[in-house]
Amino acid sequence: MRLLHTADWQIGRQYGRFAPEDAHALAEARFSAVERLARLATEQAVAAVLVAGDVFDAQTVSDRTIRRLFNAMQGFSGPWVMIPGNHDAALAESVWSRAKRLGAVPAHVEVLLEPGVYAFPQAGIAVLAAPLTQRQTSADLTAWFDDAESPEGLLRLGLAHGSVQGQLADDIDSPNPIAAERAARARLHYLALGDWHGLKQIDERTWYSGTPEQERFKNNGAGQALIVAFEKFDHPPRVTAHQVGKFQWHHWQETIRVDSDIDRLIERLEALPSPAVLALDLRGDTDLAGHRRLTQALAEAEARHRSVQYDLSALRLQPTDADIAALDADGYLGDVIDELRAQQSLQDDEASRDALVLLAGLLRERLPQAASHAEESESGLGMSSLAQEDSA
Amino acid sequence: MKLKRIRIEQLRQFQNPLVVDDLQPGINVITGPNESGKSTIASAIRAAFFERHRSSSVSDLQPWGDSSAAPQVMLEFDWQDRHWRLEKRFLGRKRCDLEIAGVHYSGDDAEEQLAELLGFQHPARGASKAEHWGIPGLLWIEQGAGHELRPAVEHAADHLQSALGAGLGEVTSSGGDEIIQAVATQKAVFLTATGKPRGEFAKLPGQIAQQREELAGLEARIASYRQEVDRLSELRKQHAMDAREKPWQMLRQQQQAAEKALANVETLQQAQAVDRQALQSCQNTLVLLREQLEVFQRQQQTLLQRQSAAQHAQETLQALREGETEIDVKHQLAEKNYRQARLIEQQARQQEQLSRLRQELERLSQERVALDDRLEKAYRVQAELLAQRRALPRQRIDEPTLEKLRKQHKQRDDLEIRLQSIATRVQYNILPDQAIELDGQALSMQGEILLLESGEVTIPGVGHLRIIPGGEDIGELSRRQRQLEDVLKALFEQLELTSLEEVERRVEAHQRLDIEIQANERLLSSLAPKGIDLLSQACETCKQQCETLSAQCRSQTALAEQAPSLVDAEAQRTTAEQALKLAEKRQADHQLALNGARRDAANSDVELQRLQAELSAPDRQQRERELSQQLVEQRAEYASLEQRIANRQQRIDAAQPALLQQDVQRFARSAEQLEKAAHDRELALTELHSRLEAHSAEGLEEQRAECLLLCEQLGRRFVEMERRVAALSLLDTLLKEKRHALTQRLQAPLQRHLNHYLALLFPQASLSVDENLIPTQLTRTQTFGMERGTLETLSFGAREQMGLISRLAYADLLREAGRPTLIILDDALVHSDAQRLAQMKRILFDAAERHQVLLFSCHPEDWRDLGVAPRDMQALKAVSDA
Known part of the structure; x- marks a missing residue:
């Protein structure tokens, strides 16, 4: 018998740090992740899907968002068993009460808004649900599991949202505590947890599934869902992680010292499976040729991936004599380049770096063979959006 | 470059060949009067270099009227230790030959060699123009063109640049200005000319602020929404408790x-x-x-x-x-006293009356005496007046009558005097006893008779004697006298008088009477102003009053003799009266009391x-x-x-x-309030719930997320723009700075040469040069301070001087660059005063140490002190002809 454990869908989340179209695509990806979850559930023929809280990112999302979510769940006929988390707590008025008013919650979706034991005999499970009915609570909402009775013959499952005490790092999402040994104490066959966006095992019967679609530059196994398989009731389940997320998020911090560093970086960029969300911080030194290669490679990566954000401001530009010669910068233009180089190395000045790139671009434009590179010299400033707007 | 020899033939006025040789490496002064051919030599040199030998537009070189002439110029010069010989013929037999140290070039080749050597261009077609002349155009100054510098420098710019090496070219040739322009264009997208943000860059901060405001608004609404949700939850809890416990029932x-x-x-x-x-x-x-x-x-x-x-x-x-009798007695006494006092008072009053009457009588008697006196006097005056008035009209003689009378009388007297003087006097003295008669009148004794008419004297005894008075008019006079006598007599009769004296007397008397009458009339009117009759009546009235009063007096005298004064009498009477009143009141009071006492007793x-x-x-x-x-x-x-x-x-x-009453009220009210609160809560719950439903439908948090998204995107875009503007501004500034620095560096050598010459003319002056190496501004130290001005503002003479100085500086520059320099001055500095000319000659002499100078002038005396002998055109022609 198999179950699908997922959590932290965070439907309705927006991504301010991205360009508008990327932000939109990333928000969309959260819906498509639910569709993939439904597909996975069907493929794996699971008895039920357990969603451990934070289905919605906020209480007041638009009606359309609510309807779209439940539509995305059509791919699995159920039951979907879900509890509210801290983001979508079952308050007096909540996203849930609104969804019910709208009539958007389909029959095969069970939203457990009050704590209690819910039996699903057809699925063969009894769910001890600890939904959040406040935004935050300092009490362990699963405490009552220990003494709760559940029907014989059904799998005794815990469903909760919060942070397991003493197990997670300091950057926990909410203070809602859960005792680490809850599964054992409450004789649970499995405790499905949400709130921690990464994939994490607490003990052999207690897991955080993580969010199905990554939304942070954090390499903690996010973007997966868990298939929990029970051979026998008294044996711990076999838990396997399945990739669900569409976009891998990567945050690279690289230092460029020699030309071959750039080669390596370009190779890494080319090897990066698409579509990805990449944030790249570069520091160190490069000459104009290196800079050009880099910006060209980045431009290509931008075209292949969902989002490539890079900050080149810490990357010093050190034009070589060959660079200068190639630019045919004679007379006082050469003086200007020298001056900008000096300023850049003296003060690590962003403006002089930018000015240097700009000047190099303008000079290259003048060269008869370099007309085709005009576009790319613009983007060399790391202002791709601006360049697009300008040309529009 | 050293020009050694010039030969000209069939060129303008030089039909015959003219040779100028032995030209010196420094200054060569060629003088001659106007039209002597100086400028022709200069033109020949120009033509030799500039004009293509094949050019057909050089006919102005031909002598006048000789269209078949073939103008020919031959120049010999040294350059870089090689001997150059140039021979050019125009029009008739077109030819160009150039021999450089034995190597021969001809035609176009020769011309290209020359152009490259000297730095000029040949025209594509037609006559050579100023823009083709290049460096020679700058250094060869035509008549009257010394002050015009800018066009010449511009035409020579390319050659100057190539001559002055790569340095000058860098400024303009490699497209730095193009880059500056490109940067400015990009910068202009973001900033205005004055450096203020424009377009999107200017609008973004406003948009960001607006988004932030919107965001803040959304957040406030979300916060209030959350509070309401919490309140809803609280209300529900309370409502459930109300429903469970119903606290008002107890x-x-x-x-x-x-x-x-x-x-x-x-x-x-x-x-x-x-x-x-x-x-x-x-x-x-x-x-x-x-x-x-x-x-x-x-x-x-x-x-x-x-x-x-x-x-x-x-x-x-x-x-x-008992008290009644005494009171009655007192009352009677008081009454008696009162009567007595009243009697006495009456008497006193009568006494008072009598004395007043007597006084009145006294006064009237006196008045009566005075009136009587006045009446008597008035009667007397009236009688007198009557008599006087009666006398008056009888004797009245009016004034004309009197005057007539006097006149007549006088005439008569005059006549009589005349008669007596002319009348015949008869004087006689008769003896006593004897008598004679005249006209029957006896004469005796002695006497005299005047005879106015004949008389007859009878002398008794003797007879008669007739005496007839003589004179012619005695008769007439006598008649007139008689007439007058008659008139007079008639007048007197009329007046009932006889003589004039009487008349006079009567008039006098009449006047005296008049005066007296007037006096009496006045007297009478004062005595009796209202007439005598009234006065007499007043007298009569007065008399009667007197009599009446005296009768009254007499009748009263008998009544009062011994009475006291009226005042005393009145006082006594008042006292008595009061006493009586008192007594009467007492009596009445007593009577009242008595009656009251009787009634009380009853x-x-x-x-x-x-x-x-x-x-x-x-x-x-x-x-x-x-x-x-x-x-x-x-x-x-x-x-x-x-x-x-x-x-x-x-x-x-x-x-x-x-207390029981209060308890009843207290419990009732409390129960009521609890019920009402529960009811109110229920209402609030419903209301809040529906409101929240509405609010949740707005998707506030999703809106907030979208707003935040936009906010961050705008912010990022603004930062990007700021970065780009900073980079553009930096680049812009730096490009301009470096360009300026380079320009200054390139100008330095020219500046040095310029200042070298300028110091000779204006100590401590300097001439600034623009980026095209054209002198622009002269700065001089004057007595009153620094003076700055562009060359164009200087006087013609000064501009010419500056033009020459600049050209010499260019020449120095070219020489340093290893280029040939030949300076030709045609009638230069004619506008300079003696002092400036002296300075300019020092400058020229200095320049001639490094350059060959050909100086043409029609003022040989001006150029004697240049250390060379001027060569006269006439002498040159003569030598050539020979």
Whole structure:
């Protein structure tokens, strides 16, 4: 018998740090992740899907968002068993009460808004649900599991949202505590947890599934869902992680010292499976040729991936004599380049770096063979959006 | 480059060949009058270099009128230790030959060699123009063009640049300006010319602020939404509790218990009220009984009072009666005194009257005497006036009559005098006893007779003697005299007078009378202003009054003789009157008191008798006893009632009905309020719920997320723009700075040469140069300070001087660059004064140390001190011809 454990869908989340179209695509990806979850559930023929809280990112999302979510769940006929988390707590008025008013919650979706034991005999499970009915609570909402009775013959499952005490790092999402040994104490066959966006095992019967679609530059196994398989009731389940997320998020911090560093970086960029969300911080030194290669490679990566954000401001530009010669910068233009180089190395000045790139671009434009590179010299400033707007 | 020899043939005025040789490496001065061919030599040199030998547009070089002539120029010069020989022929036999150190070039090749050497261009077609002349155009100054520098430098720019090496070219040739322009264009997208943000860059901060504001608004709404959700949850909890516990029900029960206790107390209170009523009526009866008994007692006391009052009234009456006689006597006395006083007062009044009458009589008597006197006088004057008036009209002679009379009289007297003087005098002296007669009139003794007409003297005894007066008009005169006498006589008769003296006297008398009459009239009017009759009446009236008064006096004298003065009498009478009034009042008062006392005495008696009768009535004793009995009974009942009420009141007080009342109200109100609160909560719950439903549908947090998204995107875009603007501004500034620095560096050598020459002309002056190496601004130290000005503002002479200095500086620059320099000055510096010219000659001499200079002038005397011998055109021609 198999179950699908997922959590932290965070439907309705927006991504301010991205360009508008990327932000939109990333928000969309959260819906498509639910569709993939439904597909996975069907493929794996699971008895039920357990969603451990934070289905919605906020209480007041638009009606359309609510309807779209439940539509995305059509791919699995159920039951979907879900509890509210801290983001979508079952308050007096909540996203849930609104969804019910709208009539958007389909029959095969069970939203457990009050704590209690819910039996699903057809699925063969009894769910001890600890939904959040406040935004935050300092009490362990699963405490009552220990003494709760559940029907014989059904799998005794815990469903909760919060942070397991003493197990997670300091950057926990909410203070809602859960005792680490809850599964054992409450004789649970499995405790499905949400709130921690990464994939994490607490003990052999207690897991955080993580969010199905990554939304942070954090390499903690996010973007997966868990298939929990029970051979026998008294044996711990076999838990396997399945990739669900569409976009891998990567945050690279690289230092460029020699030309071959750039080669390596370009190779890494080319090897990066698409579509990805990449944030790249570069520091160190490069000459104009290196800079050009880099910006060209980045431009290509931008075209292949969902989002490539890079900050080149810490990357010093050190034009070589060959660079200068190639630019045919004679007379006082050469003086200007020298001056900008000096300023850049003296003060690590962003403006002089930018000015240097700009000047190099303008000079290259003048060269008869370099007309085709005009576009790319613009983007060399790391202002791709601006360049697009300008040309529009 | 050193020009050695020039040969010209068939060129303008030089039909025959002209040779100028032995040209010196420094200055060469060629002089000659106007039209002597100096400029032709300069033109020939230009033509040799600039004009293509094949050019057909050089016919101006031909001598006048000789269209078949073939102008020919031959130049020989040294350059870079090689000998150059150039020979050019135009028009007729077109040819160009150039021999450089034995190597021969001809035609276009030769011309290209020259152009490259000297730095100029040949025209593509037609005659060579200024823009083709390049460096020679700059260094070869034509007549009157020395002050124009800018075009020449511009035409030579390319050659100067190539001559001055790569340095100058860098400024403009490699497209730096293009880059500056490109940067400016990009910068202009973001900033205005004055450096203010524009376009999107200017609008973004506003948009960001607007988004942030919107965001803040959304956040506030979300916060309030969350509070309301919490409140909804709280309300629901309370509502559930209300529904479960219904806390107002217990209060209702408490209210009912309190109401029951209150009802018990109220029953007691009603019984108490009944008893109180009885007590009250009992008390009233008591009061009534006591009052009746008191009435009986009071009647007994009244009887005693009445008896003493009756006695007192009798005593008073008696006393009053005794005093009555004395009061009457006093009254009679007072009356008598009063009558006496009034009599005396009357007498005093009469006395007073009499004395006034007497005074009046005295005054009237005096008036009467005066009036009588005046009347008498008036009569007298009136009589006098009457007499005078009567005398007056009889003697009246009017003035004309008198005058006529006087005139006539005088005429008559005159006539008589004349008659007597002409009349015949008859004087006689007759002896006594003897007598004679004249016209019957006896004459005796002695005498004289005047004869106016003939007379006859009769002398007795002797006869008659006739005497006839002589003279012609004696008769006439006599007649006139008689006529006058008649007139006079008639007048006198009319006046009833005889002589003039009388008349005169009468007139005088008349006047005197007039005066007297006037005096008397005035006297009379003063005596009797209203006429004598009135005066006489007044006299009469006065007389009658006197008589009346004296009669009154006489009649009254008898009445009052001894009376006191009126004032005293009046005082006495007043005193007596008051005394009488007092006495009368006393008498009246006494009478009143007496009557009152009589009435009191009578009343007292009646009252006394009535009371005595009442008291002695038979049923009175019986009634009094009954009343006393009733009183005792009522007292006992009152005491018992009081006891009952006190006992019951204790029970009522113990039950505290006021508190019970309050309890009932308190419990009722509390229950009501609890119910109402529960109801209100229910309403609020419904209201809040529906409101929240509406608010949740707005998707506030999603909106907030979108707003934040936009906010961050705009912010990022602004930062990007800022970065780009900073980079563009930096680049812009840096490009301009470097360009300026380079320009300055390139100008330095030219500047040095310029200042070298300039120092000779204006100590401590400097000439600035623009980026095209054209001198622009002269800065001089004057006595009053620094003076700055562009070359164009200088005088013609000064501009010419600056032009020459600049050209010499260019020449130095070219020489340093290893380029040939030949300076040709055609009639230069003609506008300079002697002092400047002297300085310019020092400059020229200095320049000639490095350059060959050909100087053409028509003023040989100006150039004697250049250390070379001027060469005269005539001499040159002569040598050539020979």
